[in-house]
Every structure is written in C-alpha cells, then in structure tokens.
Amino acid sequence: MVKAKFILSESSESENFKNFANGEPCTLGIDEAGRGPVLGPMVYGCAVSQLNQQEALKELGVDDSKMLTEEKRGKIFSLMKSDEETRKFVAYALKALSPRMISASMLRRTKCSLNELSHLAAIELIQHALDNGINVKEIYVDTVGPKATYQARLREKFPQIETIIVEEKADSKFPIVSAASIAAKVTRDTLLCEWKFVETKIQVHKDGFGSGYPGDPLTKRFIAETVDPIFGFPSLVRFSWKTAEEIMKKKAVKCTWDEPGSSTVSVSSFFVKSGSGEAPPIRRHAFFNDRHITNCTSF
Amino acid sequence: MVNFRRTRSQTKSIDHEEDDLENGRENLNEIIESQEIKSDESYARKFFVLKESILNAQGSIVPLKHPKFGTKTLYFVSKAEVCEVLKVDDGKTSMFYGESVISDGSITMLSPIHPLFLAIPYLIKVVKSRFAPLDQILVDEDFPAIGRLAENESLIKALAKFSDSKELCDTLMYRYNEELILKWLEGKFEVLKKSLLEHGTLHISIADNEIVLRRYTFGILADFLPEELGLMLKTHLDIQEPETDSYSSWKRKIDEVEEDEENYTPSPQPAKKIVKISTAAKKLKEASKGTKSLMGFFSPKS
Numbered sequence: 357m358v359k360a361k362f363i364l365s366e367s368s369e370s371e372n373f374k375n376f377a378n379g380e381p382c383t384l385g386i387d388e389a390g391r392g393p394v395l396g397p398m399v400y401g402c403a404v405s406q407l408n409q410q411e412a413l414k415e416l417g418v419d420d421s422k423m424l425t426e427e428k429r430g431k432i433f434s435l436m437k438s439d440e441e442t443r444k445f446v447a448y449a450l451k452a453l454s455p456r457m458i459s460a461s462m463l464r465r466t467k468c469s470l471n472e473l474s475h476l477a478a479i480e481l482i483q484h485a486l487d488n489g490i491n492v493k494e495i496y497v498d499t500v501g502p503k504a505t506y507q508a509r510l511r512e513k514f515p516q517i518e519t520i521i522v523e524e525k526a527d528s529k530f531p532i533v534s535a536a537s538i539a540a541k542v543t544r545d546t547l548l549c550e551w552k553f554v555e556t557k558i559q560v561h562k563d564g565f566g567s568g569y570p571g572d573p574l575t576k577r578f579i580a581e582t583v584d585p586i587f588g589f590p591s592l593v594r595f596s597w598k599t600a601e602e603i604m605k606k607k608a609v610k611c612t613w614d615e616p617g618s619s620t621v622s623v624s625s626f627f628v629k630s631g632s633g634e635a636p637p638i639r640r641h642a643f644f645n646d647r648h649i650t651n652c653t654s655f
Numbered sequence: 656m657v658n659f660r661r662t663r664s665q666t667k668s669i670d671h672e673e674d675d676l677e678n679g680r681e682n683l684n685e686i687i688e689s690q691e692i693k694s695d696e697s698y699a700r701k702f703f704v705l706k707e708s709i710l711n712a713q714g715s716i717v718p719l720k721h722p723k724f725g726t727k728t729l730y731f732v733s734k735a736e737v738c739e740v741l742k743v744d745d746g747k748t749s750m751f752y753g754e755s756v757i758s759d760g761s762i763t764m765l766s767p768i769h770p771l772f773l774a775i776p777y778l779i780k781v782v783k784s785r786f787a788p789l790d791q792i793l794v795d796e797d798f799p800a801i802g803r804l805a806e807n808e809s810l811i812k813a814l815a816k817f818s819d820s821k822e823l824c825d826t827l828m829y830r831y832n833e834e835l836i837l838k839w840l841e842g843k844f845e846v847l848k849k850s851l852l853e854h855g856t857l858h859i860s861i862a863d864n865e866i867v868l869r870r871y872t873f874g875i876l877a878d879f880l881p882e883e884l885g886l887m888l889k890t891h892l893d894i895q896e897p898e899t900d901s902y903s904s905w906k907r908k909i910d911e912v913e914e915d916e917e918n919y920t921p922s923p924q925p926a927k928k929i930v931k932i933s934t935a936a937k938k939l940k941e942a943s944k945g946t947k948s949l950m951g952f953f954s955p956k957s
Contacts, residue, residue: 466858612747641874643855648745652729652763655716655740 365457365477367484368543369449370437373404375489376447381407383494384485385532386478389540391470391500394597395568395575396548398458400451400474401540402481403436403532404490409445410531416442418534426545433542436535448539449484451477452547459596465646471501479513486514494519496533498526555590558582565592570599585609695755702750705738705765712736717800722772722879730773731765732803737773738765770810771817771839772879777801778818778831779881786821786828789814813839836884837891840876844892848872870894 376382382404390398405413417424417432424432435442453473461468468476478497485492495514499506499522507522514520523529527537548568561581566574579600582590585608589595595604601613640650714733721728729740741764748760774793781792789805804810811827814820817839819830851857851872861867873894877885 466856641878643871643875644878648743649764650742650744651721652740652742653718653727655729 365454366452367450368452369484370443370447372443373447373449373485373488373490376404377406377490379489379491381491381493383407383410383496383532384482384490384492385526385530385534385536386481386495386497387527387533387537387540388474388477388498388500389537389544390548390568391474392570393568393575394570394579394594394599395455395565395592396551397452397454397544398473399540399544399547400453400477400481401448401536401538401543402450402478402485403446403448403535403539404485404492405446405532405535407493412445413531413535416446416535418531418538423528424538429538429542432535432538436539446535447490448536449481450539450543451481452543453477454591455594456591459594462596474500475506475509479510482510482514492517495521496526496530497522498533498537499524551592553590553592558590570597576603579603580607583607695753698752698755698757700750700752700757702760702762703765704743704762706736706767709733709736709738709765716740717803718798719773719801720776720795720798722776723877723881723885725776727798730768732800732807734806735808737768737770737804737807737809739768740764741766768879769813769843770804770807771813773801774804774810774814775836775884776881778829778836779884782830784830786819786823786830788826788828792829833887837888840880840888841892844872844876844888847876851875866895867897870896 383406385403386400388398388400390396416435417428436446436448458470458473461473462470478500482492482495495510495517497506497510497520503522503524507520510520510522511517521530526533528534559581561574561577563574565578566572568575570576576599579589579593580603582593583603588604588608589600593600595601604611639645644650709731712733712735714731714736716729716731718727719730719732720726731738731740742761743764744761750757750760777792777795781787781794789811790802793801793805795801814829817832817835819832819835821828848868852862852868855862857868857871861871869892873889873892877888880888
C-alpha cells in the first residue's frame with residue numbers, strides 16, 4: 357500500500373553507525389526529545405557504545421542531559437558527530453517524527469497514540485542497529501507510558517538481547533541513554549531553528565515562536581496568528597494538541613471533530629415506526645460503516 | 656479568500672490581537688451562514704470509482720433484491736460483470752475543482768460482486784429439492800432484472816462446480832447443494848481474510864489476533880448471505896464469539912497501554928459497573944467490535 361510521504365518518519369545516523377565496533381559487545385540507549393511541545397518534530401535517538409568503553413563515555417560529559425546547558429549539549433553532539441576520537445566509542449541513529457505525522461496518526465480512523473508512536477520508533481531504532489551489524493548486548497530505554505508493559509513488549513520483540521531495562525529518568529541513570537538524549541535534543545533544536553515553512557506567507561513575529569511548548573505565550577501567539585480559518589495550521593503545528601484545537605474553535609470556521617467512541621450511525625436508525633411501510637435501512641458490518649460505505653437504493 | 660485586515664499595530668498586547676482575529680472569524684461564519692458564497696454550478700460533478708472494464712461494458716444499473724436484507728438495492732449488471740452500487744459518504748467531504756468547490760464530495764463506487772451471491776436466495780427458494788434451468792430459477796416479479804444474470808458467464812461457471820447440475824434435452828439444470836455452496840464460501844472466506852490483512856488497514860487488535868480476524872472476516876462475508884446460510888457458515892468455519900470475560904480483559908489491556916500523553920495527570924479510574932444493555936445496543940456493540948470505537952478509551956484531547 358502506498359503511504360503518503362508525510363506519514364513516514366525521517367531517519368539519519370552518524371557515519372560510524374554501520375558495523376559500529378566491528379562486532380564488539382555494545383550497550384544501546386534510547387531517548388526522545390520534544391514530546392510535549394505543540395510545535396515541531398519529535399525526535400527519537402539511539403546511541404551505541406562498546407561495553408568496555410563506558411568510562412570514556414562518562415568522560416565525554418554525558419551526565420543527566422537535562423542538567424547540561426544547551427551549549428554544552430551542542431558541543432558534545434558535535435564531538436559525537438565529527439570528532440575522530442569520540443567516534444571510536446560512540447555512534448548514534450535518529451528518527452524524526454514530523455508534526456504532521458504525529459497529528460495524523462493520533463486522529464486517523466485507526467488511531468495510533470503518541471505512546472504507540474514512541475514504542476514503534478524505539479523498536480525501529482533497535483532493529484536498525486541490529487540490521488547494521490551492531491552487537492547489542494544491553495538496551496536501556498527511557499520510559500513512555502507504563503514501563504512494565506513497555507519492557508515486556510521490547511523483551512518479546514528482541515528475545516535474543518540479554519538485558520533490556522526500561523526506566524523513568526533513564527537519561528540520568530544510564531550514560532548511554534543520556535548520549536541518546538543529547539543527540540535527540542540537539543537534533544530537534546536544530547530542526548526547529550532551521551524550519552522552512554512549506555506554506556507561503558507565514559509571517560513569524562520578530563520575537564519568534566518561542567520554545568514550542570503550549571504554555572509559552574510566544575508559541576500561543578504564533579499559533580493564533582498563523583491559523584487559517586479554512587486550512588488550519590502550518591505544518592509546524594501539531595494540530596492534534598488540545599492547544600491547537602482550542603484556537604481553532606475560536607479562530608477557524610466551525611468544524612466537527614471525530615469524537616473517539618462515537619458510532620457513525622445512530623441506534624435510532626435501526627428502528628422503523630411500525631406500520632410506516634418503510635423498509636429499515638440496511639445496516640452493514642462495521643468494516644463498511646467505519647469507511648462510510650452504504651448500498652445505494654436509488655440514484 | 657476572506658481577508659482579515661489588521662486594525663491595530665503589533666505593539667498591542669497579545670490578548671487584543673486575539674480579539675481582532677476572533678471578530679474577523681465571526682464575520683466569516685456569518686457570511687457562510689447567510690449563503691452569500693455560492694459554488695459555481697458549471698463545475699458541478701459527481702464522482703465515480705469503477706474498474707475500467709466496466710466503462711466499456713454493455714450494462715445498466717438495475718434494482719435487485721439484496722441477498723441478506725431482501726430489500727431493493729441497486730446493482731450494475733452486464734453480461735460479464737455484476738457490481739454493487741455503493742456510496743462512500745462521510746457527510747463532510749468536499750472537493751476543490753477548477754476555481755470552485757463541489758460541496759458534495761461523496762463518491763459512488765461500483766464494486767464487483769460475484770453473481771452467485773445474488774443467485775443463492777433464488778436457488779434456495781426454487782431448487783432445494785428439484786432441478787430447474789437458470790432462467791426459471793432467477794425469476795422475481797418484484798425484481799425482474801434478476802433474470803439477466805441467467806446469461807452471466809461467471810455464474811454459470813460457478814454453478815457448474817458448486818451445485819448439482821445435469822443436462823436434459825440440451826438444457827442445463829441446476830439443484831442447490833448446501834455442501835458445495837459452503838465449500839465455495841469457504842474459498843471466498845480465505846481470499847477475503849488474506850486481502851483484509853494486506854489491504855484492509857485493519858486495527859492491530861484485529862490484524863494480530865487470528866480469532867478476531869476470522870470473526871471480522873466472517874462478519875463481512877455474512878453481509879452477503881441470507882441469515883440461515885450465514886449461521887451455517889459460521890458453524891462450518893468454527894467462528895468463535897468473544898466471551899464476555901475476554902472482552903473486559905481486552906478492555907483493561909487498552910486502558911493500561913493508552914495513557915494520557917500531553918500532560919500526564921493520573922486520573923481516577925471509574926468503577927466498572929455491570930450494566931444491562933438492550934439487544935439493539937448489544938448488536939451495535941457487536942458490530943463495532945474491534946474497530947475504532949474501542950480505541951476511543953483514550954482521548955487525544957484530554
């Protein structure tokens with residue numbers, strides 16, 4: 357089945373990712389950046405490092421990534437990307453999920469929640485590492501949703517991996533997760549900074565669009581100013597977010613949202629007034645109702 | 656496109672700017688409601704989706720009896736093809752066309768259907784225990800067009816294999832054979848199941864579970880069969896109904912996995928009440944099982 361281009365995520369990786377460490381046993385960490393914001397992509401990062409190189413990793417300064425300054429993060433990621441010495445003991449791969457992809461997934465007929473998208477991205481990154489000949493012995497993941505189910509899911513998917521640990525705040529507990537977190541954050545920040553609007557005539561206020569978080573007044577203003585009453589938001593905006601919906605209610609043409617749990621045909625349509633002489637309408641299987649398909653009885 | 660002229664400078668506070676736009680938007684809705692904006696009628700079109708071979712086929716759209724519901728339903732009938740006439744309409748789709756908008760974006764689809772589905776109710780009625788030629792079987796004074804299927808090549812071919820047939824005085828005669836029809840339906844079932852997996856964009860809760868998938872596939876197939884035959888097929892294929900236990904454990908699983916994403920605030924779980932539901936509501940639930948309404952246990956806008 358052909359998929360629309362915006363539905364796929366964009367992948368990238370460090371030059372040394374393929375066959376990293378030449379089969380030496382490695383540890384792999386997964387973290388994300390940009391989960392909560394209403395603007396911009398969500399980036400999933402995976403970092404790999406040899407099991408016997410953990411000291412070098414720590415010396416790189418990969419501490420709790422949230423404690424590092426933006427500048428420090430940028431410096432570390434630069435080293436991971438281009439420094440020959442650093443690339444001997446660490447490599448990374450990334451997946452960027454665009455705002456359009458996130459929103460479309462959360463609102464389509466067969467919905468894919470943000471948690472589910474996250475799990476799938478993590479699984480794809482792990483598989484990518486394995487497909488690239490990396491000898492993964494341990495996996496550490498920062499949790500998204502309940503960690504027990506997530507951990508079980510990963511263990512079922514990758515039974516051959518000896519150690520799989522899913523934890524909260526994994527980026528402050530495991531250096532390899534912190535490295536992944538840095539790669540993801542810096543990449544997201546860059547993507548946001550360098551965002552090129554597909555839409556014409558988007559005028560961003562001179563103060564910018566802020567951090568991208570729904571609570572940020574600059575971000576709110578950006579969304580409010582760039583919403584089109586008929587076409588909605590520029591593709592930088594996650595239109596499935598409540599913030600976006602609120603603004604649409606006020607500033608766009610009235611529209612109805614597909615409420616989850618609502619049936620497409622009312623129950624009362626089953627019933628025909630007795631003696632009316634009308635045949636009850638054909639009620640087909642859910643497959644057809646979900647796709648709004650009915651039989652024509654007249655032309 | 657309606658233009659929103661800014662009347663205040665950008666140094667004003669953010670709240671005032673929002674008011675401006677709100678007023679503009681109210682104007683737009685007023686304009687829409689007053690119906691001042693009209694589509695250009697010369698662009699009016701209806702949309703059809705159908706196989707190319709049908710464009711060239713000599714056939715017409717006729718009313719026939721729906722094989723399951725028995726009601727008047729439209730089909731396209733030609734010598735080689737029979738199609739359901741279906742409407743795809745969510746009530747909210749419009750199309751851009753040229754310099755205008757076509758408000759009614761619904762699509763009429765001619766969907767191929769095997770003529771044997773339409774013939775089965777007549778086979779059951781007329782030749783359950785005797786033989787008769789096709790043009791005496793496919794007779795219906797309410798829906799005379801059914802007679803046209805007597806010449807349909809696919810139907811004749813299928814009946815040769817899946818009914819009792821004999822030749823008498825150069826005329827082919829047929830008798831309904833339940834076993835053989837079930838065999839034909841079994842074949843159709845397998846093809847449908849495979850196709851659904853590949854093209855059906857099914858929810859993973861259906862696609863990943865063989866039992867649910869079989870039940871779902873059967874449900875679609877049953878839409879084309881008289882009630883009794885449907886039930887027989889159900890037994891024949893060993894289609895399992897969900898037990899109420901497994902449904903609620905499935906529901907619990909969904910609650911577990913689908914958590915509040917944007918702002919994680921733990922919400923108290925409402926006590927699960929056992930409510931007696933009416934047959935109609937039960938039927939509705941049954942029909943919607945395994946589809947998007949179940950996944951509505953989480954809200955993207957919570």
